[in-house]
Amino acid sequence: MHKVKLGIVGCGAVTQIYHLPASRLLSGAKIEALVDLDLNLAQKLCSKYKIPYCFNDYRKLFGLVDGVIIALPNKLHASTSIEFLKERIPVLCEKPLATSAHDAEEVIKTSEKFKTPIAVGLIRRFYTSSRLVKFIISKNILGKIYRFEIEEGIVYDWPTISGFYFNRLASGGGVLMDTGSHVLDLVLWWFGDNVINFDYKDDDLGGGIEANSELNLVINYKGDQIEGTIELSRTRRLRNSYKIFGEKGWLEFFPFDTEKVQLNLKRKQQHGMIYDKKLDLGGGKRNIIYYFYEQLKDFVQVIAGDKASPYVDGKTAYQTVKLIEACYNKKQNIPMPWITNGIN
Amino acid sequence: MQLSGKTVLITGATGFIGGRLAEHLSLSNKNVRVRALIHNPSHASRIARLPVEMVFGDITSLNSMRMAVKGCDVVVHCAIGTYEVTVRGTENIIKEALKHDIKKFIHISSVAVYGYAPKENIINEESNYTPHPDDDYCRSKIDSEKIAFYYYKNHGLPLVILRPTNIFGPYSKPWTINLINMLKQGCYVLVDGGNSPSNFLYVDNVIDAIKLAILNDDVIGEAFIISDNEQITWREVFSAYANMFPEPPKLLNISSREIKEERVRECQEIFKEVLRDPTKLPLVYQFLARNSKYIKKLLADNSSLRTSLIRFGSDLPDVIKDLYKYKINKPNFPKVPDDNLIKIFTSKARFSNKKAESRLGYKPRWSFEDGMKLTEKWLKYQRIIP
Numbered sequence: 001m002h003k004v005k006l007g008i009v010g011c012g013a014v015t016q017i018y019h020l021p022a023s024r025l026l027s028g029a030k031i032e033a034l035v036d037l038d039l040n041l042a043q044k045l046c047s048k049y050k051i052p053y054c055f056n057d058y059r060k061l062f063g064l065v066d067g068v069i070i071a072l073p074n075k076l077h078a079s080t081s082i083e084f085l086k087e088r089i090p091v092l093c094e095k096p097l098a099t100s101a102h103d104a105e106e107v108i109k110t111s112e113k114f115k116t117p118i119a120v121g122l123i124r125r126f127y128t129s130s131r132l133v134k135f136i137i138s139k140n141i142l143g144k145i146y147r148f149e150i151e152e153g154i155v156y157d158w159p160t161i162s163g164f165y166f167n168r169l170a171s172g173g174g175v176l177m178d179t180g181s182h183v184l185d186l187v188l189w190w191f192g193d194n195v196i197n198f199d200y201k202d203d204d205l206g207g208g209i210e211a212n213s214e215l216n217l218v219i220n221y222k223g224d225q226i227e228g229t230i231e232l233s234r235t236r237r238l239r240n241s242y243k244i245f246g247e248k249g250w251l252e253f254f255p256f257d258t259e260k261v262q263l264n265l266k267r268k269q270q271h272g273m274i275y276d277k278k279l280d281l282g283g284g285k286r287n288i289i290y291y292f293y294e295q296l297k298d299f300v301q302v303i304a305g306d307k308a309s310p311y312v313d314g315k316t317a318y319q320t321v322k323l324i325e326a327c328y329n330k331k332q333n334i335p336m337p338w339i340t341n342g343i344n
Numbered sequence: 345m346q347l348s349g350k351t352v353l354i355t356g357a358t359g360f361i362g363g364r365l366a367e368h369l370s371l372s373n374k375n376v377r378v379r380a381l382i383h384n385p386s387h388a389s390r391i392a393r394l395p396v397e398m399v400f401g402d403i404t405s406l407n408s409m410r411m412a413v414k415g416c417d418v419v420v421h422c423a424i425g426t427y428e429v430t431v432r433g434t435e436n437i438i439k440e441a442l443k444h445d446i447k448k449f450i451h452i453s454s455v456a457v458y459g460y461a462p463k464e465n466i467i468n469e470e471s472n473y474t475p476h477p478d479d480d481y482c483r484s485k486i487d488s489e490k491i492a493f494y495y496y497k498n499h500g501l502p503l504v505i506l507r508p509t510n511i512f513g514p515y516s517k518p519w520t521i522n523l524i525n526m527l528k529q530g531c532y533v534l535v536d537g538g539n540s541p542s543n544f545l546y547v548d549n550v551i552d553a554i555k556l557a558i559l560n561d562d563v564i565g566e567a568f569i570i571s572d573n574e575q576i577t578w579r580e581v582f583s584a585y586a587n588m589f590p591e592p593p594k595l596l597n598i599s600s601r602e603i604k605e606e607r608v609r610e611c612q613e614i615f616k617e618v619l620r621d622p623t624k625l626p627l628v629y630q631f632l633a634r635n636s637k638y639i640k641k642l643l644a645d646n647s648s649l650r651t652s653l654i655r656f657g658s659d660l661p662d663v664i665k666d667l668y669k670y671k672i673n674k675p676n677f678p679k680v681p682d683d684n685l686i687k688i689f690t691s692k693a694r695f696s697n698k699k700a701e702s703r704l705g706y707k708p709r710w711s712f713e714d715g716m717k718l719t720e721k722w723l724k725y726q727r728i729i730p
Contacts, residue, residue, distance in 0.1 A: 156389045166385060166392040174392065205371060206395035234389040236726050336725075338514045338718040340548055341371040 004300050005032035007061040009080060010071035011041050014094060019069055020049055022292035029300040032065050062087045067303040069296075070094060073164035074172045078103035081118060085110045092299045092310075094121040095181045096324070097317040099172025104321040108314040119299050119310030120317035122185045126291045126298075127258040128282050130186055133244070133251065136263065137190050142246025145226050148187070150242045152179055152255050153233025156211075168208030175232045176202065176213045176324055182255070183230060185312075185320045186242075187219075193319040194220040200327040203334045211235045212334055215327060258291055259284040345418075345447055345561055348375040352558075353416040355403060355437060356423030357396075358387040360515045361452060361508075361550060365420060368551045370394045381412045381423070390515075403433030406440065413440040418558055420450045430484035431491065438495045450557050451492045451505045452550075455543070455569060455695055456482045460687035468696040469507075469567050479684060489567070496565050504557040505567035506550070509695050510688075512581075513547035513715055514722035524585055524728055531679050532598040532606070535689040538579035543695055545572050546715030549708045556704045568700040572708035578689055584712075588720045588729050598680065600690065606680045631678070 006023070008015050011034055023031045033053035036042040042054035053064065058080065061068055067090045070080050078098035081091045085107070097120045098104040111118040124130050136142060153175075164170035171177060188195075198217035202210035215230040231238060242253040249265035259282040301307040352369055356362035357380030370378045371394070378396040382388050385400055392398065401408030403423050413419065419441050424430045434451070441449050458467050459474030459482065473489075476482040495501040512519040526533050553570045557563065579595070586592040598606060614627050681689065700706040723729045 157386050166388045166398060174389075203393055205367075205393050207391070207393045209389075209392035211389040211393055238727065338722045339367055339371070340718070341368060 004029035004067060004303050005065045006030065006067050006069060006296075006300075007033040007035065007058075007065035008069045008071060009035045009058045009061070010073075010094075011036035011038070011045055012071060015069075015071045016045065018289065018292045019071065019296070020045065021289050022296055023049070025290075025293040026296055026300065028304070029296070033061055035061065058083075062089070065089065067092065067299060069299075073167075073170035074099050074177065075170050078107050081107050082110045085114050085116045085118060088114055088116045090117045090119070090299070090303050092119040092121060092295070095123075095185075095317065096120075096172070096177060096321055097314055098321055099177065101318070101322040101325050104314070104318045108318060111314055117302050117310055118314040119295075119302065120312050120314060121295065122182065122312045122317060122320075123288075123291055123295055124182050124186055124255065125189060125312050126294045128284060128286070129253055129257060129259055129261050130189075132261045132281055133186075133242075133253050134190055136251060136261070137244070141248070141263075141265075142244065142251065143248035144224055145191070145221060145244060145246040146224070147226065147245040148191075148228040148243060149245075150183060150187070150228065150230040151238040152183060152240055152242075153212075153231070153236050153238030154240070155237060156234035166209050171209065173208070173324070173328060174202070174204065174210035174213075175234045176200075176210060176215075176327060179232050179234075180213060180215075180230075180324060180327075181320055183232065183242075184323055185317065187228065187230070188319050188323070189316075190244075191219045191221045191226055193323075195323060196220050196225065198323075198327065198330075199332070200330055201332045201334045203336060204331070205333070205339075213327075214334060258286060258288055345559055347373060347418075347555070347558060350417040350447075351377040351379060351415055352418045352420060353379045353381060353412055355381045355412075355419070355421045355433075356452075357391055357398075358382055358384070359422055359424075360513075360517065361511065361547065362420075362422035363390050363515060364513070364547050365422070365551055365554060366391055366394055366396055368548075368555075370396050379412070379416060383423070383425075403436060404429055406436050409436045409440040410443075413437070413444045413446065416444065416446060418448045418450070419446050420452065420554060420558075422452045424481075424484065427480040427484045427487075431487045434488040435491050438492060438501055442495065442499055442501055447502060448558050449492075449501055449503050450554055451489070451503060452554070453489050453505050453507045453567070454481075454485050455507050455509050455571075457486045457489060457507060458693070460684050461691040462693040465692050465694065466696055467569070467693050469569055469699050493565075502564050504563050504565075506553055506557060507567060507569045508550045508553070509543035509545045509569070509571040511545050511547050511550055513719050516547065519544065520585075520719055520723070521728060523582065524588075524723065526681075527582065527586055527589075527593045527595075529679075530593070530596065532596045532681065533582045534579055534595050534597040535603075535681070535686055536599055537597060538582060538595070538689070539577050540690050540692055541694050542576050542578045542581045543571055543693075544576050544581055544712060545570065545708070546710040546712070546718075548710045548715070552709060553700065553704065553706050556706055560704055563703055566699075566703065568704055568706070569695045569697065570700055570706065571695040571697050572710075572712070573697060574712050575694075576712050580712075584716045588723060590730055600686075603680055603686065610679055 006029055008019055031051050034042045034046055034051055035055045035058045037056050039056040046054040068084050070077060070093045072080055074096055077093050081093045084091050098107060196218045201214045203212045204210035211234040213232040217228050219226045244251050252262040261281045263279040263281055298311045302310050354362045354366050357366050366378055366380050369376050380391050380396045380398050382398055382400050383402060399412050401412050421437055423433055457473050458471055473486045475486050489505060492503050496503040510519050550570055582595050614631050618624050618628055
């Protein structure tokens with residue numbers, strides 16, 4: 001039976017920690033080649049994972065693989081995806097799809113023109129917990145939703161090898177582009193992309209890589225307005241949960257728990273409303289590697305023709321890129337009075 | 345020397361003082377180019393917000409330092425690490441600074457060169473070094489200064505050394521974050537009433553001193569103590585921090601006589617806890633390292649043993665972890681401060697600013713009260729206090 005052959009371009013942290021371990025769970029597909037400018041690194045990984053080919057030029061994958069995973073610095077996502085799509089090689093591109101709405105549009109156009117699918121690595125859509133939230137909202141279990149409060153922040157310690165996250169030319173931005181890609185994607189997936197209004201602040205002071213972001217937005221969802229706040233950080237430990245409030249109760253989603261959602265439903269009483277039922281939904285023990293496997297499996301199914309389009313495709317990811325760009329264009333400074341240089 | 349049009353290399357730019365200096369220089373004067381030397385890219389979040397050039401490198405590598413120093417006019421050396429990193433790194437950066445004709449080399453040292461409990465009540469720049477054989481921080485600061493002075497005397501390094509006292513403010517681990525955590529954890533924070541001088545200094549005063557050292561061409565080859573002129577006690581420091589909480593924690597006091605008894609009690613509690621829950625074995629290591637110089641040295645010389653003890657809990661099989669409801673334990677602060685902290689808390693020594701005032705033109709612009717107000721805002725933003 002023909003195994004789908006995949007190539008991975010970029011052997012940095014996300015490939016080493018997630019894609020390669022997840023690929024071991026695949027049947028029906030295998031990693032045929034690795035590409036990295038650091039050929040020594042690619043060779044080491046090829047040896048470890050028994051991968052036949054390693055290169056320092058991604059064009060060597062043309063004609064060799066059936067599909068490619070792009071795990072390069074953000075700024076290279078769009079241009080590299082386009083090159084593979086033109087060769088009619090399906091692409092799974094790590095998030096963000098692109099660092100600008102224009103570039104994202106070019107990728108989508110190329111995908112359509114060459115009839116070659118593009119999937120985007122918005123992995124959190126695969127989580128059991130985020131699908132549970134989608135289900136709860138779509139089935140109106142919380143009633144009319146009126147508010148959400150999202151906080152996600154840890155002291156940044158991602159083992160970046162290239163350090164591209166701290167180079168605006170390579171990354172396209174800071175925590176909003178990075179963590180925000182995941183967060184905003186979930187928000188737009190759950191509530192739709194009809195953002196009526198927003199205001200955005202961050203702490204970028206000219207370096208181009210913000211460490212803290214604050215976004216207030218209003219979304220029109222099924223004719224009702226939902227007000228939401230999103231606070232992201234790379235320098236502070238925040239609550240790390242998403243709270244969604246409706247007239248019948250509220251739920252809490254935990255971005256670092258792929259399985260669990262906490263649901264709190266009100267029960268009407270004679271003298272007022274009280275919170276009564278508290279349910280912990282989910283609670284399995286799958287870790288994140290499993291979900292990277294699910295993502296790869298989805299991509300392989302598209303390549304093999306078993307699925308028409310990936311679970312998260314380019315058009316889906318486009319809205320997030322557009323919103324992030326709009327935020328950066330409208331950005332104001334977070335007040336930081338302890339920086340006493342007269343900039344506040 | 346004017347700063348405008350110059351390029352300033354800051355080593356230790358992701359650290360407390362280096363980070364603040366990078367903020368100040370890059371934001372207050374658009375004509376100053378700041379180059380930040382970064383060892384670990386994962387720690388660069390704070391710096392990456394600033395209009396600075398980031399260079400990634402290892403201070404123990406001469407090649408790295410060559411790349412970092414090339415094209416710079418001024419070096420402000422803030423980087424510290426282990427003893428080896430601090431001392432070897434200092435020599436490396438100095439060697440490259442000399443090769444690249446740096447106009448000014450500011451070495452950020454510390455009053456730790458005088459020991460934690462100087463005998464004199466007033467310390468000035470003429471006071472002697474007091475090395476601590478068991479304390480790497482003190483030793484590394486002294487030995488780094490000696491290296492710096494050697495290169496000044498024998499190779500013309502355009503050196504100025506600054507010895508700040510106990511610096512507090514946003515991002516200060518030892519004198520802000522740690523003290524807040526001690527209060528939160530109900531540790532004894534006052535020793536003998538806390539009436540000894542704290543020698544606390546707000547970070548922006550240090551930044552002012554660094555700038556003066558860069559600009560002033562008449563102070564090459566000199567060392568300056570940087571302190572402030574207020575007489576703030578440790579009681580006042582902890583009261584200020586405690587009052588930042590919605591419900592101020594009690595300031596627990598211990599006398600010097602009671603310390604030994606309290607340590608014995610702490611030891612008994614730790615062993616009881618470990619018998620109940622073996623995953624807490626790291627607490628024993630921490631206790632022994634704090635209280636036994638022999639054990640501390642043994643563990644310092646055997647990194648694999650030290651790592652094994654610290655990671656003991658992490659390496660247990662899952663079924664054992666579930667049994668003991670294991671979770672990642674951050675090292676807690678001991679209820680009784682360690683010996684070095686007690687020396688600092690009870691020392692009567694104060695540090696004189698006279699030389700810095702007369703030769704550098706230094707005046708501490710930021711009072712303790714103003715510094716604490718800004719620190720409180722930062723602590724709340726960081727969610728370190730509610």
